Amino acid sequence: MSILGIFLVLPVLNGFSMKEYCHKKDFSCEQPFFNQQEKLEFGRCSSINVLRRISRLGMIDCVRECLVTSQCKGINYRPDWQMCDVVGEIIPEDIGHEDGCMYSNISTWPETLAGECRNNDCADGEKCLFEEYKVRCEQVYCENNPNADNAISDEKFGIHKNLGTGLKFRCKDGYKLQGHPYSFCMHSGRWETQFRCILIGTEISNEFPKDCSDLPMNSKSGVYVVSTNITVFCDMDSDSGGWTVIQHRFNGMQTFEKNWHEYKTGFGDVSGEFWLGNDNLHAILSQRKYKMRVDLEYLDGNTALAVYSGFNVGNESTGYKLSISGYSGTAGDGMTDIYRNSLNGMNFSTADRNQDMSDTQDCAELKRSGWWHRNCATGNVNGLYRPGEKGDDVMHWRTLNGTYSLSMTRMMIKPA
Numbered sequence: 001m002s003i004l005g006i007f008l009v010l011p012v013l014n015g016f017s018m019k020e021y022c023h024k025k026d027f028s029c030e031q032p033f034f035n036q037q038e039k040l041e042f043g044r045c046s047s048i049n050v051l052r053r054i055s056r057l058g059m060i061d062c063v064r065e066c067l068v069t070s071q072c073k074g075i076n077y078r079p080d081w082q083m084c085d086v087v088g089e090i091i092p093e094d095i096g097h098e099d100g101c102m103y104s105n106i107s108t109w110p111e112t113l114a115g116e117c118r119n120n121d122c123a124d125g126e127k128c129l130f131e132e133y134k135v136r137c138e139q140v141y142c143e144n145n146p147n148a149d150n151a152i153s154d155e156k157f158g159i160h161k162n163l164g165t166g167l168k169f170r171c172k173d174g175y176k177l178q179g180h181p182y183s184f185c186m187h188s189g190r191w192e193t194q195f196r197c198i199l200i201g202t203e204i205s206n207e208f209p210k211d212c213s214d215l216p217m218n219s220k221s222g223v224y225v226v227s228t229n230i231t232v233f234c235d236m237d238s239d240s241g242g243w244t245v246i247q248h249r250f251n252g253m254q255t256f257e258k259n260w261h262e263y264k265t266g267f268g269d270v271s272g273e274f275w276l277g278n279d280n281l282h283a284i285l286s287q288r289k290y291k292m293r294v295d296l297e298y299l300d301g302n303t304a305l306a307v308y309s310g311f312n313v314g315n316e317s318t319g320y321k322l323s324i325s326g327y328s329g330t331a332g333d334g335m336t337d338i339y340r341n342s343l344n345g346m347n348f349s350t351a352d353r354n355q356d357m358s359d360t361q362d363c364a365e366l367k368r369s370g371w372w373h374r375n376c377a378t379g380n381v382n383g384l385y386r387p388g389e390k391g392d393d394v395m396h397w398r399t400l401n402g403t404y405s406l407s408m409t410r411m412m413i414k415p416a
């Protein structure tokens with residue numbers, strides 16, 4: 001062990017020593033400059049509006065994280081855990097008693113600690129990074145709070161909003177749980193809540209909406225659980241709302257070159273890019289009669305839509321057989337093959353399960369998409385995401401603009 005090492009593990013003497021709060025590698029932290037107790041409120045912390053929680057971080061590094069994080073107004077620091085909370089806007093009354101924790105108002109610290117990131121203009125939910133001589137912003141927390149009505153956080157130190165985190169909840173007294181008691185802050189920056197707390201005594205069968213059209217009036221667009229246990233994104237804005245989104249693409253982050261099993265169970269993030277899953281689709285569609293709407297957009301901002309007054313998908317043993325009818329809209333009927341025969345009655349095909357009607361080609365492979373291919377299909381919304389390019393395998397809607405790649409597609413359903 002080096003002499004320096006021995007020095008650093010020396011026990012802390014009585015009273016305040018900054019070293020106690022510093023990370024092993026953070027030598028500057030122990031300097032007299034920072035040794036100002038008046039910056040710190042001992043035995044007090046905020047359990048409200050914790051934007052981020054970071055473990056194994058020294059206190060000065062915690063101050064730095066606050067200075068580079070949008071909306072940060074202070075830190076909670078728990079030396080015993082080397083745990084840093086980056087805290088947003090609070091009122092002084094929100095700072096409660098907590099042994100072994102201390103709050104520090106960020107306005108008591110010099111902004112220069114943020115280095116190149118001082119005066120950054122990152123958006124809410126983001127932090128500033130300085131890498132390779134460039135300042136950039138990165139999403140690190142969910143801006144809003146999770147939808148968790150009638151639930152209490154089961155987290156030891158309360159809710160935080162780190163991107164990618166899963167928070168556990170339990171229901172308040174008098175309420176019972178339906179679903180999995182978690183809420184996830186997804187990489188899209190939105191929460192996905194996988195449960196509801198319902199009043200004990202209310203009938204389960206009536207409690208869950210069958211689909212987004214059952215949500216109370218003036219519900220906001222967002223993630224909800226429908227049809228007992230299916231997590232979906234509800235579009236409550238387009239065409240008087242109530243739409244259950246079943247497919248969405250807009251940035252190419254999620255690949256759609258997936259196999260039978262993946263199309264069966266669904267993939268992606270329902271508040272980002274995703275395919276809801278053929279089993280989920282079948283489960284929702286078998287509850288009522290539905291219409292289906294496809295929204296399309298090109299890079300230059302041109303938009304169009306196709307609406308089908310009848311839409312249904314069979315179960316797996318029927319090959320997820322499609323029923324589709326009653327086209328109207330501005331995009332042209334892309335639910336047809338190149339001979340303009342409707343895709344009605346077709347099975348679903350993926351690269352590993354060819355069920356199309358073409359004798360000469362494997363449509364799912366050619367079009368690089370799982371779909372109800374016939375002699376392939378003129379709409380290829382599950383194709384490759386290559387906006388600006390052209391080709392059989394890219395995401396296109398031939399009846400609208402040949403095989404030019406779209407930049408956005410969205411499919412959604414609503415009771416007919």
Ligand SMILES: *[C@@H]1O[C@H](CO)[C@@H](O)[C@H](O)[C@H]1NC(C)=O
Nearest residue numbers: 074090091092105106107108
């Ligand atoms: C932090 O300090 C600023 C400036 O002194 C003050 O306006 C604000 O109320 C303080 N915040 C808390 C939570 O005490």
Ligand SMILES: *[C@@H]1O[C@H](CO)[C@@H](O)[C@H](O)[C@H]1NC(C)=O
Nearest residue numbers: 179180226227228229230283
């Ligand atoms: C969802 O609920 C249905 C009954 O409504 C049940 O058959 C199915 O197994 C459940 N799926 C999961 C993943 O819990």
Ligand SMILES: *[C@@H]1O[C@H](CO)[C@@H](O)[C@H](O)[C@H]1NC(C)=O
Nearest residue numbers: 313314315316317318319321
């Ligand atoms: C699948 O659907 C068909 C046709 O509706 C039905 O006859 C069959 O029983 C279903 N199979 C399963 C496993 O639910």
Ligand SMILES: *[C@@H]1O[C@H](CO)[C@@H](O)[C@H](O)[C@H]1NC(C)=O
Nearest residue numbers: 317318319347354355356357
């Ligand atoms: C469609 O699926 C059904 C049920 O699995 C199967 O019997 C039929 O052969 C499939 N059709 C094609 C063209 O693969």
Ligand SMILES: *[C@@H]1O[C@H](CO)[C@@H](O)[C@H](O)[C@H]1NC(C)=O
Nearest residue numbers: 298299300302388400401404
């Ligand atoms: C078709 O796509 C091309 C290339 O993206 C674009 O320039 C053109 O405006 C599009 N036409 C329509 C009708 O959207």
